[in-house]
Amino acid sequence: MDRTGTPAQTRAQTGREPVDLSAGLRLAVMRLARRLRQRADVGTTPSMLSALSTVERRGPITLGDLAAAERITPATLSVIVGRLEQEGLVVREPDPSDGRVARIRLSPVGRRLIERNRRRKTAYLARRIERLDADDREAVRRALPVLERLIDDEDGS
Amino acid sequence: MDRTGTPAQTRAQTGREPVDLSAGLRLAVMRLARRLRQRADVGTTPSMLSALSTVERRGPITLGDLAAAERITPATLSVIVGRLEQEGLVVREPDPSDGRVARIRLSPVGRRLIERNRRRKTAYLARRIERLDADDREAVRRALPVLERLIDDEDGS
DNA sequence: TATTGTTATACTCTATAACTATA
DNA sequence: TATAGTTATAGAGTATAACAATA
Numbered sequence: 364m365d366r367t368g369t370p371a372q373t374r375a376q377t378g379r380e381p382v383d384l385s386a387g388l389r390l391a392v393m394r395l396a397r398r399l400r401q402r403a404d405v406g407t408t409p410s411m412l413s414a415l416s417t418v419e420r421r422g423p424i425t426l427g428d429l430a431a432a433e434r435i436t437p438a439t440l441s442v443i444v445g446r447l448e449q450e451g452l453v454v455r456e457p458d459p460s461d462g463r464v465a466r467i468r469l470s471p472v473g474r475r476l477i478e479r480n481r482r483r484k485t486a487y488l489a490r491r492i493e494r495l496d497a498d499d500r501e502a503v504r505r506a507l508p509v510l511e512r513l514i515d516d517e518d519g520s
Numbered sequence: 521m522d523r524t525g526t527p528a529q530t531r532a533q534t535g536r537e538p539v540d541l542s543a544g545l546r547l548a549v550m551r552l553a554r555r556l557r558q559r560a561d562v563g564t565t566p567s568m569l570s571a572l573s574t575v576e577r578r579g580p581i582t583l584g585d586l587a588a589a590e591r592i593t594p595a596t597l598s599v600i601v602g603r604l605e606q607e608g609l610v611v612r613e614p615d616p617s618d619g620r621v622a623r624i625r626l627s628p629v630g631r632r633l634i635e636r637n638r639r640r641k642t643a644y645l646a647r648r649i650e651r652l653d654a655d656d657r658e659a660v661r662r663a664l665p666v667l668e669r670l671i672d673d674e675d676g677s
Numbered sequence: 678t679a680t681t682g683t684t685a686t687a688c689t690c691t692a693t694a695a696c697t698a699t700a
Numbered sequence: 701t702a703t704a705g706t707t708a709t710a711g712a713g714t715a716t717a718a719c720a721a722t723a
Binding site: 558599619621 | 703705706707
């Protein structure tokens with residue numbers, strides 16, 4: 364927790380600063396993710412929920428597109444969707460015009476699970492965020508869209 | 521790879537309550553973590569690097585304390601430290617006064633690897649952060665200590 | 678031949694339970 | 701008996717490679 368040497372003064376040197384910032388962000392993100400993973404609900408795993416939530420947002424979607432959205436390989440996703448289907452959370456609808464393709468769609472059960480989880484699953488973080496003072500909370504709120512952009516950002520390298 | 525349909529609604533701008541905020545943060549963190557994990561250096565895994573970095577910060581440290589700091593079980597950590605030791609990145613020093621305990625300490629090779637990685641490993645994020653405008657970068661900078669506090673915060677439930 | 682998806686295999690990360698060695 | 705650490709086992713999450721079905 365060495366937060367003593369705040370690099371606030373070196374703001375002018377844009378060369379060095381992003382590296383420090385990203386080093387810190389990287390560790391924080393990895394550790395927060397680990398903690399969140401540990402609080403996964405029994406029965407549904409974090410990957411499943413992430414995929415489920417994307418299916419909700421993107422409507423009926425092919426496996427390939429869903430894999431691209433989730434940034435995992437179709438092979439990996441195939442396994443995950445298989446589990447979701449087995450749990451009755453999604454259905455695969457064959458495409459009439461292209462026999463190779465199936466569209467994945469949320470089932471009513473899946474939708475209910477998402478809504479239930481949106482309150483429960485989030486409780487760990489929500490409780491902590493509630494305890495933050497207004498400034499800190501505002502800082503998180505402002506950073507969130509930026510984080511989302513960091514993820515979505517195209518281009519591999 | 522149809523990624524044309526960008527989910528603009530992802531902007532949970534409307535949600536100002538802690539629950540909404542944390543739901544968004546949760547997804548963002550999990551996905552960013554997944555992306556970062558994919559960029560792990562060959563040879564050293566993310567867990568190894570995380571543990572290594574904690575050993576650097578906390579000096580010679582017992583396995584139990586390191587496990588607590590990393591929030592994983594001693595059993596899990598034992599495996600990870602075993603790999604770190606095998607790679608010559610840390611050494612276990614037996615405690616003279618208590619034969620059960622060994623202190624884990626960074627080797628020179630480990631220290632060099634950390635420093636090298638601090639630039640390389642982070643490059644992916646750093647490049648993206650460089651492209652942000654000043655406001656966005658400031659938002660991340662301000663949020664980072666808050667995220668760290670969310671992680672460190674004690675008390676399980 | 679190219680595309681979409683699945684299956685086989687392998688490795689990391691993690692946990693719990695059972696164990697060993699020391700106190 | 702209690703504590704520090706290790707080993708065994710198992711399941712999730714991921715990738716690559718090989719495959720099947722369809723276009």
